[in-house]
Amino acid sequence: MEKTRFAPRAAHIFATLFTLGNKRVGGRFFSVVFALIGSYFANSSLVKAQETEAQPTSNTPNAVILLYHHVSDKTPPSTSISPTNFVAHMQYLKENHHIVSLQEVVKALEDNTPLPDKAVAITFDDGYANIFENAHPVLVEMGFPYTIFINPGEIDVGPQQLTWQQVKLMHSEGVTFANHTLDHLHMLNDEQKLGHTAWIENVWHNVTSAQEIINTKLDVNLHYLAYPFGEFNQALTEKLKKNGYIGFGQHSGAVGPYSDKQALPRYPAAGIYANLDTLKTKLNSLAMPVSHATHSEPRLFQRQLDDPVTLTIDSEDIRLAQVTCFFGGEKIATKVTHNTVAFSLDKPLPIGRSRVNCTAPSLHQKGRYYWYSVPFFVANEEGRYPD
Structure with a gap:
């Protein structure tokens, strides 16, 4: 980063020195030399200060995970952010935060190792086509890693959903895809009616069926599950833990060493929560x-x-x-x-x-x-x- 940002400035300085030398400006030449060198190293110090700010401020991990659904002006307002506002979010993140992948966050939590200060991971739920159309180009241009939790039984079904062709293209461009159940069911539905054993067998079959399709289509076996509607109970978190899954909810808060890795919080960033002024406090939050x-x-x-x-x-x-x-x-x-x-x-x-x-x-x-x-x-x- 330092080379990219300041090499042109250095080249300009030395070109200026060479020109001044050729003009034989006499004693003034050395004054100009020292002024330019001082300017360069002052800016180099600024780079070092910025790099220092990028380092962790704690020996323990802390991150914010954002949750989006639709990126569109034509979808339900409660789960949508306009393309214009989405760009504003990403620009703010680029200027003020350090974007990390969801895998980096999980590994830091598992190993209890620090993350960059003000680390943020970006996620989407449901696999809508407008993510490909309106969000993916922005995220690729900015070089931001991100994760989409999909319902494999819904992909290629209906005009609002991503196609498998789009999913595979995005995956080849670095997008992570993970499990959001097969068909976006309410996982807690009928828990009492069916009884615990039948209920947990039904929902877990749904999860493993989705996982198998994702593995087959994309040749990945990432054991992450985002609970549809953010709904879970202790029985589900225990089932995830037993089977080596990381779970993600839709309640609020940053994640850190004390977070339940089978119920990690994410901040919704669409609908009424898309306001960047109020989102800034959440982006800076601590677990x-x-x-x-x-x-x-x-x-x-x-x-x-x-x-x-x-x-x-x-x-x-x-x-x-x-x-x-x-x-x-x-x-x-x-x-x-x-x-x-x-x-x-x-x-x-x-x-x-x-x-x-x-x-x-x-x-x-x-x-x-x-x-x-x-x-x-x-x-x-x-x-x-x-x-």
């Missing part, structure tokens, strides 16, 4: 080191939390006195005791998906916030989940 949570099962069979949720925090860099938790966009009461944060909900949980987000500022990294999300999934009376 809250929650060493223990009293509420570990996100799937609930009732709409009311019976007990407060308590989070135990393992860090001396968090201003716990300033922790704030939100539910449904509103602040909720919290109680801080030593290194724990507790919250309760006085409202019933909605049918479907909801979450509590808790944030607290960093003591030493000005303007950056630790972020942690507690998701909840509640079925309707028929034991099913809405889209």
Whole structure:
């Protein structure tokens, strides 16, 4: 990077020196020489400062994973970002963050090794054709690695979906493709109706069928699964862990050493979350080191939390006195005791998906916030989940 950026400047300097020398400008020549050399090395110092900023600020990994669906003006607003706004996102990332592949993030979490400061990974769900049309050219031009979680049973089906020809072309150009189940089912549907054994067999057959198709079509065997609609429970995370899978949700927060690798959070960056001004805070966020949570099962069979949720925090860099938790966009009461944060909900949980987000500022990294999300999934009376 240094050679590319500053070699032309160096060439210009020495060409200038040569020209001045030929003109025999006398004593002034040496003044100009020293001024130009000073200018060059001052800028070289700037490069070193920029390179230093690219280094990790911690010995532990921290990254933000972004989630997109549609990149289009003609698709459902709740899951879409316009091509113009998508370019603005990518330009901001190029100027302010370090884009890493999802594989780099996972490896760093598994090995507990640092990532570049302000590392960001880019992901898409569902395999829409507008990703190929409106996002892929931008990402290729910027040299950004990214991952698409696809439903293999939907590829080549309908005009909105990618074709296998497009998938193979994108894969040849460095795009990573991973599992989003065969047909984008609600994985928690009918859990009670079928009974645990039959339910888990059904959903796992769906996952392995999708994995087999991806392996056959692309000759890859990456054991990543993005939960459709972000819905999961403990039984699913345990099944993934037993079978060597990494799982990705749709709840919020950065990822770090304490993150559950079978339920890694991703920040939605489309719809109401596409606003770059509010997204900037999330892009700079830090993974809250929650060493223990009293509420570990996100799937609930009732709409009311019976007990407060308590989070135990393992860090001396968090201003716990300033922790704030939100539910449904509103602040909720919290109680801080030593290194724990507790919250309760006085409202019933909605049918479907909801979450509590808790944030607290960093003591030493000005303007950056630790972020942690507690998701909840509640079925309707028929034991099913809405889209």
